[in-house]
Amino acid sequence: MAHVRVIENGLVVTMDDENSILEKGYVVINDDRISEMGSGECEIDADESINASGCVVMPGLVTAHTHLYGILLRGATLDIEPPSDFAQVLQRVWWPLDEKLTLGDAYASGLSASADLLKNGSTFLADTYSGPNSIEGSLDRIADATNRLGIRALLAFEMTERHTEEEASRGLEENIRFAGECDSCQNLASLMVSIHASFTVSDELIEQSAAKAEQLGVPLTIHTSEGAVDLYHNLEQYGERTVERLHRLGALGENTVLAHCVHVNDEELNLIAKTDSRVAHNPMSNNLNAVGTAPVPEMLSRGIKVGLGNDGWIFDPFENMRCAYTIHKLSHRNPSIISPLQVVRMATIDGARCYNLESEIGSLEAGKAADIVVIDGGRAPTPLTSESVIGHIVNTFSGRDVRDTMVNGEPVVRNGRLTRMDESEVVKASREAARDLWSRMSG
């Protein structure tokens, strides 16, 4: 017998093709799937009824690009010369951190970042892990964490050749090994193939990675012209811009997610559109690293599929939406350049489209996986109606307003608390890992 849950009396934001909104809406969940939706009284005889009166019910938010281990750097004061550009941010902060990471750090950060995401309304993450001294087994440890808390995850080891070619091939092996194990286990984690960025890898590795991703039938992701260093490297070494080089090497296409795309010109945008490659936009991280603003309105006008990522920094998707909503207005000096609805679509259905998962997640529709968020509307200072709700999602709510989060029909957050694990245990694991990591970094 199927277990039937009903969420009722909510303002249901579906994010379907018509952006339908159901007042006094209900969502019927049969085990892990949405079986029916509507407005008014729900006649179904359910095992459990969840009252969403005064609440917004929406699809789980999609985190289209992240590095879960980034959470371990929160609040750290590093004894380094302050970086003056993006290359130095990598050289002085992230690469030394990567080298010190252990498998225990991968697990502990996987727990605390997943907990944050779930409690803040995100039900899906696409993570790439980069630890040159903790390669083998890293994806299992991260999957242990994401599966334990119940978040849907696409995981990858991020390949680079900044030290040796051998380190990249070990990274590729880890991805292939994990792909084989994913096939045989019934859980929420699966694999993608990840390359760090075109300025740290050879042509051969890019070609090999693209071929392997295609052979395994999984997405390929690569940081693409996040900082100008990537563009200049490719211009100097190959006489090509970054997206042109990726195109020559067969790395573009509908299974490719290009992270950032800050320093891309019109021709590169046309190539991305023509090949139906996808873009993960990380506005808050771009601000933090002072790399520039990605030409997202220009991507959307070309029909490029753009999702929202946090790049391992702020794990509250509402803050990220707010940043995406404002940064393009500022950079274009045009307050109408992007709408709240475009932003909410990037955080939901368009993020799912990045990974060709739009028939499974990203909107609330019968037949789809029941990845659902219930937001307490109590803090809205103005009427919360079908006309105002998209505006409230972008302008009013934050992760702290998320009451319930459901993945595959299972409530993994209820009343703002994790259901599968004691939260103090998550924080303890993460604090201990971070304390040890910080001391290794300063040692």
Ligand SMILES: [Zn+2]
């Ligand atoms: Zn990234």
